[in-house]
Amino acid sequence: MADGFVHVAGNPLPDRAECGHLELAGGVRLRYGQFAPNGAAAGTVLMLQGRGECMERQFETIRDLNARNLHVLSFDWRGQGASPPAGKPGRVGHISSFARYEEDLVSLVQQVMLPDCPPPYFMLGNSMGAHVGLATIARYTWFDAAVMAAPFIDVAPSRLPRWFKVSVVGAMTALGLGRVKTPLTNGARPTEDDFARNPLTSDRTRFARNMRIWDEAPLLSAHAPSAGWAFAALRSCRRLARMDNREPLKCAALLVIAGQDKVVSNEAIQQFARFVPGAATVTLNGARHDILSEADFYRDQFFAAFDAFLADRLRPL
Numbered sequence: 001m002a003d004g005f006v007h008v009a010g011n012p013l014p015d016r017a018e019c020g021h022l023e024l025a026g027g028v029r030l031r032y033g034q035f036a037p038n039g040a041a042a043g044t045v046l047m048l049q050g051r052g053e054c055m056e057r058q059f060e061t062i063r064d065l066n067a068r069n070l071h072v073l074s075f076d077w078r079g080q081g082a083s084p085p086a087g088k089p090g091r092v093g094h095i096s097s098f099a100r101y102e103e104d105l106v107s108l109v110q111q112v113m114l115p116d117c118p119p120p121y122f123m124l125g126n127s128m129g130a131h132v133g134l135a136t137i138a139r140y141t142w143f144d145a146a147v148m149a150a151p152f153i154d155v156a157p158s159r160l161p162r163w164f165k166v167s168v169v170g171a172m173t174a175l176g177l178g179r180v181k182t183p184l185t186n187g188a189r190p191t192e193d194d195f196a197r198n199p200l201t202s203d204r205t206r207f208a209r210n211m212r213i214w215d216e217a218p219l220l221s222a223h224a225p226s227a228g229w230a231f232a233a234l235r236s237c238r239r240l241a242r243m244d245n246r247e248p249l250k251c252a253a254l255l256v257i258a259g260q261d262k263v264v265s266n267e268a269i270q271q272f273a274r275f276v277p278g279a280a281t282v283t284l285n286g287a288r289h290d291i292l293s294e295a296d297f298y299r300d301q302f303f304a305a306f307d308a309f310l311a312d313r314l315r316p317l
């Protein structure tokens with residue numbers, strides 16, 4: 001990590017990449033990256049990672065955005081990736097409130113994006129990153145448009161009722177066990193052998209690439225969420241679900257649904273778009289949750305929607 005990034009075979013670093021660190025209150029140190037296109041920029045995309053991810057996991061998508069003459073700013077959320085580096089591999093991802101994520105995003109925008117990155121500004125959120133992004137564009141007017149891949153607005157339905165999940169992780173948090181791994185979640189680092197039963201992508205090559213990142217840089221991993229994280233997430237989901245026409249988004253947002261998503265609730269995404277002005281949906285039938293790591297058949301559809309949504313908002317070159 002001499003240049004601040006982890007280099008993994010088959011996952012080339014974008015050409016013009018620079019790594020930096022943002023010092024925040026409480027000793028939090030966010031690792032961020034700026035990725036410039038080879039020519040003039042038509043705007044900047046703030047890319048928001050999903051839970052447990054790191055910037056390296058999205059190098060391919062960053063290169064795709066650079067090829068569209070877009071400058072990219074991204075970062076590792078606190079408690080995952082290299083924000084800050086973990087003391088040991090396989091840490092439990094923890095946060096006490098999603099408000100901390102929102103505060104970190106706002107700090108990055110104010111201290112890095114606005115002074116250093118070329119406008120206009122766009123947001124690309126993935127899963128949990130899309131969740132935090134939606135909460136942010138409901139409050140601030142910095143962005144011209146947002147595209148959210150498989151946004152985490154609520155968890156996918158399961159055999160356990162929602163009230164039971166809230167009760168369990170809420171009780172654990174109240175008893176001081178908020179940093180303990182959420183019950184019934186697998187804390188082991190995934191491997192290439194897990195491809196057949198993975199809910200994220202149907203693309204074996206991209207799945208293997210992502211597993212190599214964890215293999216070669218295990219300190220970047222944060223696989224299992226803590227009970228406190230789960231409780232904070234469910235509370236924040238409830239807040240998003242209460243949004244309606246009294247809280248229109250400050251910019252237009254395209255919510256891209258993965259048709260075969262087993263991680264987040266597609267019904268919740270559709271409900272959000274139905275009641276919150278500024279939000280619209282498009283569905284990629286057959287795609288699994290991690291759209292940006294899916295097969296070309298689905299990624300091509302995603303970028304077709306992305307390009308069409310941003311076309312009239314980009315700076316002419």
